Amino acid sequence: MWTPGTLLLLSLLCASGELQQETEPRRLPPPGKLDFGYVPAGVYETLAHYEPGPIGILFQLVHAFLHAVQPNVFPHDLIVKLAKDKFGAIQTEYQKPENIVLTLQAIYYEIGFVICAAVGLLFAVLMPIVGLFFCMCRCCDNCGGEMHQRQRKNADCRRGLLGTLLFSTSLVITIGVLCAYAANQNLSSQVKNIRRLVNSNMRDLHTFANDTSMQIDYLISQYATAKNKVIYDLDNIGPLLGGRIHEQLDKEVHPALDQVLNMAGAMRETKEALENVSASLVVLQEGVGKLDFNLSQVRSRINRTLNDPGCHDEESDATTAQLCHNIRQSLSQLQISANFTRLPDVNPQLEKMNDVVKTDLSAVVQRGFSSLNDTPHMVIDQTTSVVSSVRNLMDGIGNNISSFSKAFPVQTCLSNFTIFINHVHAKIEDYYPEIDKMDFYRWIGCIALCCMVVLVLAFNYLGLLCGTLGYDKHASPTTRGCVSNTGGTLLMAGVGFSFIFSWVLMGVVTAIFLAGGNMEKLICEPFHTKELFKVVDTPYLINPEWKNFIPGYMYNDSNLELTAESLYSTCKKNKGIYSAMRLDKVFNISSFLNTTLFTKDVVSQLDSVKIDLRGITLLEAEGKQNLQDFSVAGLSEINYADYLEEVNKGVTAVDVLSFAKELESQTDLMPRGPLQTALKGHVSTLRQIHRQQIVPMEQAMKYVRARSALNQSMRFLERTASDLPNKIIAVLDAIEAAQYLISQNATLLINQETRKYTATIIGYFHQYIEWVKTSLALEVAQCKPFSNILDTVEIMTCSFLVDSMNTFWMGLGCSTLFLLPSVILAVKLAKYYRRMDTEDVYDDIETIPMKNALDNWN
Numbered sequence: 001m002w003t004p005g006t007l008l009l010l011s012l013l014c015a016s017g018e019l020q021q022e023t024e025p026r027r028l029p030p031p032g033k034l035d036f037g038y039v040p041a042g043v044y045e046t047l048a049h050y051e052p053g054p055i056g057i058l059f060q061l062v063h064a065f066l067h068a069v070q071p072n073v074f075p076h077d078l079i080v081k082l083a084k085d086k087f088g089a090i091q092t093e094y095q096k097p098e099n100i101v102l103t104l105q106a107i108y109y110e111i112g113f114v115i116c117a118a119v120g121l122l123f124a125v126l127m128p129i130v131g132l133f134f135c136m137c138r139c140c141d142n143c144g145g146e147m148h149q150r151q152r153k154n155a156d157c158r159r160g161l162l163g164t165l166l167f168s169t170s171l172v173i174t175i176g177v178l179c180a181y182a183a184n185q186n187l188s189s190q191v192k193n194i195r196r197l198v199n200s201n202m203r204d205l206h207t208f209a210n211d212t213s214m215q216i217d218y219l220i221s222q223y224a225t226a227k228n229k230v231i232y233d234l235d236n237i238g239p240l241l242g243g244r245i246h247e248q249l250d251k252e253v254h255p256a257l258d259q260v261l262n263m264a265g266a267m268r269e270t271k272e273a274l275e276n277v278s279a280s281l282v283v284l285q286e287g288v289g290k291l292d293f294n295l296s297q298v299r300s301r302i303n304r305t306l307n308d309p310g311c312h313d314e315e316s317d318a319t320t321a322q323l324c325h326n327i328r329q330s331l332s333q334l335q336i337s338a339n340f341t342r343l344p345d346v347n348p349q350l351e352k353m354n355d356v357v358k359t360d361l362s363a364v365v366q367r368g369f370s371s372l373n374d375t376p377h378m379v380i381d382q383t384t385s386v387v388s389s390v391r392n393l394m395d396g397i398g399n400n401i402s403s404f405s406k407a408f409p410v411q412t413c414l415s416n417f418t419i420f421i422n423h424v425h426a427k428i429e430d431y432y433p434e435i436d437k438m439d440f441y442r443w444i445g446c447i448a449l450c451c452m453v454v455l456v457l458a459f460n461y462l463g464l465l466c467g468t469l470g471y472d473k474h475a476s477p478t479t480r481g482c483v484s485n486t487g488g489t490l491l492m493a494g495v496g497f498s499f500i501f502s503w504v505l506m507g508v509v510t511a512i513f514l515a516g517g518n519m520e521k522l523i524c525e526p527f528h529t530k531e532l533f534k535v536v537d538t539p540y541l542i543n544p545e546w547k548n549f550i551p552g553y554m555y556n557d558s559n560l561e562l563t564a565e566s567l568y569s570t571c572k573k574n575k576g577i578y579s580a581m582r583l584d585k586v587f588n589i590s591s592f593l594n595t596t597l598f599t600k601d602v603v604s605q606l607d608s609v610k611i612d613l614r615g616i617t618l619l620e621a622e623g624k625q626n627l628q629d630f631s632v633a634g635l636s637e638i639n640y641a642d643y644l645e646e647v648n649k650g651v652t653a654v655d656v657l658s659f660a661k662e663l664e665s666q667t668d669l670m671p672r673g674p675l676q677t678a679l680k681g682h683v684s685t686l687r688q689i690h691r692q693q694i695v696p697m698e699q700a701m702k703y704v705r706a707r708s709a710l711n712q713s714m715r716f717l718e719r720t721a722s723d724l725p726n727k728i729i730a731v732l733d734a735i736e737a738a739q740y741l742i743s744q745n746a747t748l749l750i751n752q753e754t755r756k757y758t759a760t761i762i763g764y765f766h767q768y769i770e771w772v773k774t775s776l777a778l779e780v781a782q783c784k785p786f787s788n789i790l791d792t793v794e795i796m797t798c799s800f801l802v803d804s805m806n807t808f809w810m811g812l813g814c815s816t817l818f819l820l821p822s823v824i825l826a827v828k829l830a831k832y833y834r835r836m837d838t839e840d841v842y843d844d845i846e847t848i849p850m851k852n853a854l855d856n857w858n
Contacts, residue, residue, distance in 0.1 A: 034229055034767050036222045039779040042211040046200040048791030050799040055186050055807070058179055062806045069112035070521050074531040078105050080538045113517055120510030124503040131499025159832040163464060166825040170460045173818045177453045179811030184446040187804035191439045195432060197792050202425045204785035209414050212781045219772050219780065223401050226768035227394050230761055234387045241757040242376030248749050252741055253372055253618060256734035257365055260619060263731055264361035267630055270720050271357050273713035274350040280710035281345060298685055302327065305678040323666045343642060352633040356626060364623035371616045382611050389605045397599070446808060449508060452501040453815045459494030460822060463487045467833035488833030491826040498819045509813040516806040524798035533565035555585050571787035579777035589773055599762050606758040611750045614743045619735045631728040635721035643714045660686035
């Protein structure tokens with residue numbers, strides 16, 4: 001049978017309204033963690049903490065004294081045994097050994113209180129008896145009742161010491177009375193704060209009831225966040241799912257297409273290189289042809305000059321003949337070195353490359369990239385029906401989630417709980433006049449007890465005042481003044497009232513001490529150390545059939561791990577009542593909000609996604625044929641060695657300028673004549689050729705660029721032509737492999753990415769449900785008000801009542817105990833203040849009184 005409180009706790013899991021839909025779509029973050037915001041929470045105003053202020057020092061002194069009186073640890077086992085026996089067996093069968101042992105254990109634990117109580121009772125019993133005998137003794141002129149004082153030399157010193165001790169004792173008694181009065185006033189002032197604390201707790205309970213429904217509505221409304229995110233991902237299935245598929249395919253396809261692009265670039269560069277070779281050959285062949293022609297003419301002319309009779313006639317000298325012979329021998333060096341005219345042109349290869357580059361291979365490759373990049377659009381086109389079905393399922397899932405709002409009558413339970421709070425509050429309000437009246441009577445009683453001590457103090461202070469002011473050290477005991485005598489009489493009156501009131505005071509102090517001290521040691525202190533919770537949570541304590549009382553009473557399952565300590569600690573941390581009360585035993589949110597249960601249809605729809613990518617063509621037939629044409633463009637037929645050999649040669653076989661200088665030096669050795677003149681003319685011609693043709697060919701930018709372009713182009717063509725057919729085959733094989741992957745083997749990849757996409761969609765539901773579970777456990781229906789109620793009861797009981805009453809008995813008890821030395825000191829001191837009937841007689845004639853002198857004469 002469910003109790004109203006149980007129904008209330010169960011209702012905290014329910015929603016009070018239908019699932020709220022967002023009217024305006026929110027701008028959602030990228031796929032990832034959802035932001036459900038913060039659950040709206042009310043602010044609990046009760047501050048379950050008490051700072052006693054200055055009187056806290058007295059509270060600490062009382063706690064220290066009680067610890068000295070009762071240093072034993074909390075008797076957990078003893079209390080459990082007594083509670084299980086319900087104290088009946090000990091009363092009816094106390095002769096049994098086990099009961100005797102329990103009694104001895106209880107006495108051992110209470111030994112400090114027993115001793116103090118025994119001392120208090122002994123004081124309360126003996127004090128009136130001693131007072132009675134003291135009065136009878138004084139009536140018989142004993143015990144200081146004889147109005148005679150023996151004269152001593154140290155009388156003044158004794159009187160001063162007794163007065164000082166009595167004044168000090170009275171001060172101690174005064175401090176004790178002030179402590180008792182302060183504790184009494186503190187208790188009265190704190191009683192007035194009870195209403196504030198109770199009202200604060202009641203308002204927190206109202207806040208708890210009012211906010212719970214709103215919080216659960218917020219949890220349900222946040223389904224819209226997950227729903228909108230799912231719809232967002234469905235609307236973007238192309239970039240998300242298609243993008244992932246494209247990304248994975250691109251890892252294999254992109255390198256193959258890049259190879260084709262590289263080949264397209266190589267084609268263009270090859271064509272440019274062939275054009276550079278052709279243009280450079282024209283320039284170099286033209287320059288070298290002219291130079292070769294001029295050098296040939298010079299060589300012929302020198303030969304004709306050397307045929308002069310002066311070189312080989314019998315009349316010529318041997319030196320001239322030898323010089324002519326040397327010059328003729330060196331003429332073979334006077335020729336060009338790099339003969340570019342012998343190199344074949346590259347026009348056939350250039351014509352083939354012109355045909356190859358007519359096909360824009362880069363554009364063909366870009367069409368392949370575009371086809372691959374169109375994967376997201378293909379996914380969108382092929383998943384339209386699935387996306388539409390999943391969108392339709394979203395509203396159904398929302399209705400399923402919102403259905404648990406109708407599982408329990410939430411509003412009814414919360415309304416009943418609010419009515420219950422108002423009823424309890426009204427009942428408490430009815431007790432306030434009685435509490436105020438009882439507190440007033442208590443205050444009057446405590447003031448009366450303090451007044452008893454104050455009366456004794458008044459007599460002591462007045463007696464000391466009158467005795468001190470009226471005392472005349474020159475007066476004899478029989479001639480003391482009226483003021484001094486009044487002081488002594490007031491001290492004796494204080495002694496009388498001490499005997500009259502002390503036993504009453506000690507009896508009250510003992511009773512309050514036993515009650516307050518045991519409450520502090522058995523309730524308040526164990527509450528702070530949580531030892532009290534361990535007693536309450538003892539298995540089978542309250543009901544022999546229940547291991548744990550709370551779950552046994554509420555859920556009929558005593559094996560559930562729900563204890564008073566765990567409930568209090570969880571609520572103290574301001575967590576949700578769902579986790580504090582272990583309501584999952586009754587309403588398991590995990591089984592109800594099962595991700596698989598809600599999303600099985602969504603998973604089924606997404607698993608049915610079929611994506612066909614065979615429409616993607618990476619490289620058209622035109623592009624493949626273009627690559628094959630490139631491989632047979634004839635680049636391997638070019639004799640790169642001859643080209644590079646001629647490029648690396650100098651312009652001429654010999655340095656023409658040096659040759660001219662050498663020829664001039666040899667000519668200078670000849671005798672003057674026509675021969676020498678002709679040879680010098682040839683020297684001038686060589687120098688002119690060097691200056692006008694050779695130097696430009698070596699330094700002019702036209703020829704330098706031509707040679708450089710020829711060199712670089714030939715080296716590039718040599719590298720390109722190296723194993724070109726095999727390279728083309730490798731590129732075509734890579735393209736075929738990538739095309740086969742897309743057309744035939746992409747199913748596994750598509751299924752993997754579809755499962756990831758499905759996991760992302762389901763992950764949003766999982767995030768929402770986990771957020772709901774976490775919020776229910778930590779943020780919804782935070783049960784701090786319930787722990788605050790227990791803390792408030794502890795504050796009112798321990799901090800307000802027990803600490804104040806313990807401080808009261810400590811102050812009053814201290815004053816009562818010091819009444820005993822006050823009585824002794826007052827009786828002794830009164831002798832020095834009161835007027836005596838007789839006094840001592842001395843042998844010294846100068847100091848003998850008249851009565852004694854007359855007696856001696858007789």
